[in-house]
Amino acid sequence: MAELNIPPAPAIEGTTHLHSGKVRDLYEITEGAHAGRLLMVASDRISAFDYVLDSTIPDKGEILTRMSSWWFAQLADVVPNHVISTDVPAAVAGRAVICEKLAMFPVECVARGYLTGSGLLDYNATGQVCGIELPGGLVDGDRLPEAIFTPAAKAAVGDHDENVSYDQVVGVVGAADADALRALTLDIYTRADEIARGVGLMLADTKFEFGARIAADSTRTIVLADEVLTPDSSRFWSLADWKPGQAQPSYDKQIVRNWLLSPESGWDKKSGQRPPALPEEIIERTRARYIEAYERLTGERF
Structure with a gap:
């Protein structure tokens, strides 16, 4: 950790x-x-x-x-x-x-419409993502035949969430809730991707957290919680710049990751040492990227 x-x-x-x-x-x-x-x-x-x-x-x-x-x-x-x-x-x-206080489900509900990130790593190793078989020959950034539900087990803060199969989710929350979480995740992803495309963006993947609202009569309702569809939880790409076969520029903190991995930072990811402070230019560029994502999606000025 x-x-x-x-x-x-x-x-x-x-x-x-x-x-x-x-x-x-x-x-x-x-x-x-x-x-x-x-x-x-x-x-x-x-x-x-x-x-x-x-x-x-x-x-x-x-x-x-x-x-x-x-x-x-x-x-x-x-x-x-x-x-x-x-x-x-x-x-x-x-x-x-x-x-609200909710009974949170211990599952990161991830939807992927495109192949990239940890999904690409899984696919390159097994031809699958979270146990879902995908067509052969896909490359980084390819659009999937249909959006897929690729859940992850929630890890302790500081650890990586671990991709798990749908059957493992059933084992944790039960068949009925697993089915409902999958359906809601994909419905939200589809709506969000449609909205993003309307302003020239595309939603590569995203993660949601859900909890159960339990009424006085013990009725349970699944509720969307935490944050939703921000640059911290989602990967937005520009439609105009989308080119499968390479890493796509994202509206997120990729600017920070790229700088930390560059020789300029002087930091070795494998060293076990904490990363250095960010230069002012990287801070300002990252802030501008977050604002651009907000303004493009919402049509509002920040």
């Missing part, structure tokens, strides 16, 4: 800090009308290669929060979501939401 070095979460009046991940800090609200609910705060932290970097990306937390909120609205007729209110404490205004 990498040494994440996540900074201490700031205290927020009327809340108790519960957990910090690579990007988000989670609190329980202890006072007021929303007591017992959760406050989810998106920070400006950025991670790469399982390290939380010492550098931050200005406005990143607000961009992620606004983008997720926009997507939740686009998907409201497909799946309910966990957001209750955006009326949050002033200290985290613009980058936090008040949300």
